[in-house]
Amino acid sequence: MKAFADGDRILLSHGGGGLLSRELVERLFLPRLANPALAALDDAGVVALGEQRLALTTDAFVVAPPFFPGGDIGRLAVAGTVNDLAAQGARPLGLTVAFILEEGYPLADLARVTDSLAACAREAGVSVVAGDTKVVPRGQADGIFVSAAGVGLIPAGRCPTGAGARPGDRVIVSGPLGEHGLAVMLGRQGIAFAGEIRSDVAPLNALVEAAYAACADPGAIHAMRDPTRGGLAAALNEIAAASGCAIAVDEAATPVSPEVRAACDVLGLDPLHLANEGKMVFVVAAETTDAVLAALRAHERGRLAAVIGRVTDGAPRVTVRTELGTERLLDVPVGEQLPRIC
Amino acid sequence: MKAFADGDRILLSHGGGGLLSRELVERLFLPRLANPALAALDDAGVVALGEQRLALTTDAFVVAPPFFPGGDIGRLAVAGTVNDLAAQGARPLGLTVAFILEEGYPLADLARVTDSLAACAREAGVSVVAGDTKVVPRGQADGIFVSAAGVGLIPAGRCPTGAGARPGDRVIVSGPLGEHGLAVMLGRQGIAFAGEIRSDVAPLNALVEAAYAACADPGAIHAMRDPTRGGLAAALNEIAAASGCAIAVDEAATPVSPEVRAACDVLGLDPLHLANEGKMVFVVAAETTDAVLAALRAHERGRLAAVIGRVTDGAPRVTVRTELGTERLLDVPVGEQLPRIC
Numbered sequence: 001m002k003a004f005a006d007g008d009r010i011l012l013s014h015g016g017g018g019l020l021s022r023e024l025v026e027r028l029f030l031p032r033l034a035n036p037a038l039a040a041l042d043d044a045g046v047v048a049l050g051e052q053r054l055a056l057t058t059d060a061f062v063v064a065p066p067f068f069p070g071g072d073i074g075r076l077a078v079a080g081t082v083n084d085l086a087a088q089g090a091r092p093l094g095l096t097v098a099f100i101l102e103e104g105y106p107l108a109d110l111a112r113v114t115d116s117l118a119a120c121a122r123e124a125g126v127s128v129v130a131g132d133t134k135v136v137p138r139g140q141a142d143g144i145f146v147s148a149a150g151v152g153l154i155p156a157g158r159c160p161t162g163a164g165a166r167p168g169d170r171v172i173v174s175g176p177l178g179e180h181g182l183a184v185m186l187g188r189q190g191i192a193f194a195g196e197i198r199s200d201v202a203p204l205n206a207l208v209e210a211a212y213a214a215c216a217d218p219g220a221i222h223a224m225r226d227p228t229r230g231g232l233a234a235a236l237n238e239i240a241a242a243s244g245c246a247i248a249v250d251e252a253a254t255p256v257s258p259e260v261r262a263a264c265d266v267l268g269l270d271p272l273h274l275a276n277e278g279k280m281v282f283v284v285a286a287e288t289t290d291a292v293l294a295a296l297r298a299h300e301r302g303r304l305a306a307v308i309g310r311v312t313d314g315a316p317r318v319t320v321r322t323e324l325g326t327e328r329l330l331d332v333p334v335g336e337q338l339p340r341i342c
Numbered sequence: 343m344k345a346f347a348d349g350d351r352i353l354l355s356h357g358g359g360g361l362l363s364r365e366l367v368e369r370l371f372l373p374r375l376a377n378p379a380l381a382a383l384d385d386a387g388v389v390a391l392g393e394q395r396l397a398l399t400t401d402a403f404v405v406a407p408p409f410f411p412g413g414d415i416g417r418l419a420v421a422g423t424v425n426d427l428a429a430q431g432a433r434p435l436g437l438t439v440a441f442i443l444e445e446g447y448p449l450a451d452l453a454r455v456t457d458s459l460a461a462c463a464r465e466a467g468v469s470v471v472a473g474d475t476k477v478v479p480r481g482q483a484d485g486i487f488v489s490a491a492g493v494g495l496i497p498a499g500r501c502p503t504g505a506g507a508r509p510g511d512r513v514i515v516s517g518p519l520g521e522h523g524l525a526v527m528l529g530r531q532g533i534a535f536a537g538e539i540r541s542d543v544a545p546l547n548a549l550v551e552a553a554y555a556a557c558a559d560p561g562a563i564h565a566m567r568d569p570t571r572g573g574l575a576a577a578l579n580e581i582a583a584a585s586g587c588a589i590a591v592d593e594a595a596t597p598v599s600p601e602v603r604a605a606c607d608v609l610g611l612d613p614l615h616l617a618n619e620g621k622m623v624f625v626v627a628a629e630t631t632d633a634v635l636a637a638l639r640a641h642e643r644g645r646l647a648a649v650i651g652r653v654t655d656g657a658p659r660v661t662v663r664t665e666l667g668t669e670r671l672l673d674v675p676v677g678e679q680l681p682r683i684c
Contacts, residue, residue, distance in 0.1 A: 003450075003453075004448070004449040004450040004452075004453050005450070006448070006450065008448065008449040008450065009445075009446045009447065009448060009449060010443045010444070010445060010446060010447040010448075010449060010452065010477055011445065011477070012445050012477050013477075014443070014475065014477050015443070015475055015476045015478075016477075021475065024475060025473075025475075028449065028452060028453055028456060029456060029473060029475075032453070032456045032457055032459075032460045033456065033459075033460050033463070033469070033470045033473070034460075035469040035470070035471065037436070037469060037471035037472075038469070038470060038471050038472065038473070044472055045436060045438070045469075045471025045472040046471070047435050047436040047469075047471055047493075049391075049394070049435060049495060052391070054396075054435065054436070054493065056435075056436045056437075056438055056471050056472050056491075056493055057438065057472045058438035058439065058440045058472055058473065058474055058489070058491055059440060059474045060440035060441065060442050060474050060475075060476045060489060061476070062442060062476045062478050062483075084472075093389050093391060093396065093398075094379070094387060094389040094396070094398045095398075096387070096398055096399065096400035096491050097400065098400045098401060098402035098489045098491075099402065100402050100404060100442070100487055100489075101352045101356070101357070102352070103351075103352060103353065103354050103681075104351045104352060105351065105352040106346070106348070106350065106351060106352075107346040107350035107351060107352060107370065108345075108346040108347070108348060108350065110346075110352065110370060111345075111346050111370055111374070114370060114371060114374045114375065115374055117374075117375075118374045118375050118376075121375070127375070127377040127379060127380070127387075127389075128375045128377070128380060129377065129379035129380050129387025129388070129389055129398050130379075130380065130386055130387040130398050130399045130400055131367075131371060131375070131380070131400065132400055132401045132402050133356065133357055133363065133366060133367075133371075133402075134357045134402045134403070134404045134682075135352055135353070135355075135356050135357030135358075135681065136357075136404050136484065136681065136682055137354060137681055137682075139481075140483070140484040140682075141404075141482070141483050141484065141487070142478065142482040142483065145442055145483070145487070147400070147402060147440045147489030147491075149398075149400055149438050149440075149489075149491030151389075151396065151398055151493045153391060339445075339477065339478065339479055340476075340478060340479075340482075342476075
């Protein structure tokens, strides 16, 4: 097991969802907490209960500012948790929420966050059944942090996993990319662009149910990921690595709104690296692609869904065929685009 | 629903487990998140899964210092979560852990916390199946915060709830009180007492199983609480309020170690208000008391278990018959003895 020297410190990038996040998980957490559910490195861990399978997930949310265009930390906590369960094919059974508050935090803001969190839970059809509140003295936390966890039931036959992609599979994304990351970034820095960019934060369990309803065999959905920190790039690289396949993305087919594209051009950002909080990536058997795509497009949260690429033989890596016809490697973000994006 | 004025702010006492914590839950959270599982205000929420019942719980841990005599924030996170499940009669199925780290936090300390957390999970026979790490810039959090959540299965026939106490029931505590709160307090302030006081932090699921094994009818355990923030006083007042009964405690029968008693005398503290992290309070049917007590005493974590009181008719309140023979009201702590005790 790796030992750490006195000088080794946590960097912002350790929380960024990119290369250093992965290193932290692989070198520090996995060897110590060794168990197969965690080692699968999926969005949720799976535990058996008799013949049934439960998915269990958690995320801490530290987004700054806690209220941003299109959402807030409460909606984010619920949607993020529901989406991690959905990415495992699970229907949510119950959620928990734990607040860490800084002394002096306005009660009206806490009420607003709680209202938003409750509304999102109703939208997803799930309840917050347990909670906790801790308060730390002024200056020892920044306003409000929210940790959420959830448990869900995985219906029989569903077995999506990051390791499930196979050559020939198609990659579908449920809608335009980059909105959450950009909305938080612009909201924080007070930059105004023509055409407001709002976070896409939304629960996707109903969308995932619609996708499954379109599959004669639920096993045809091989992998799902909600592309949060690190964006589509991180999600696809995780799938490629876990599956031992290459993934080829067609940039021209990848949905990005004109507003996000314009802002990315100005700021020098890649929309495929930006966080999403209301999009799902599906890796599906080729013959099921049309049915899943049609089902997604028929759902309000998937109207702009698109087939953006395919899984191929070859060393695990993700390539993008650009709109100019050239090919580039889509790497995991190495550094931190912006801390506290979710 | 209560609206909050601009000037209303979070106080340290809102996180203290006492009166203001309760107000926050009742006025802000419950009306907004309204659902029966949460409204029960037990240590874990209960959700149905077909014929089965799952318990779901979460806690955020912000203890300072994160390493204290007898334990650390990692052991605390696992034990606290397992004990909340155990207080609902549930056997743990899986845990999740989310870290919020301050930029610059030593990786060696994170590894030490993770080792301790993993060891405690092994001790409790449960796995950490999902996790998350967020990093905030220097100065925006104090070192390390850990949120944990857990799901457990409640075997048929078990139905402990804070509202379950009935006149005639006996109150059992599984061992001496006040050790965790005092160990953290002294550890933080660098006060040395003769005879080191160490936190009792430990998972109690095996102890609770032993208690159930001693009951012919699992329904004979009417209520359980792990008396953490706010100590025995908060736990018993919660049970009295939820059950609509009075509880009479016999101070002479209440186990407190000589070291804790001496330190409390010097510092002017009431051991019944101090946090515990390895003790369970049982409210049991009178005729089952001896069997449960014997089972607890036969277990390494319950050797000093004692019957400390009984449930009586009357308005919900907790009274203590002192060793001098007088009677005093055991109130919920109003203020905050010390922030960041767990």
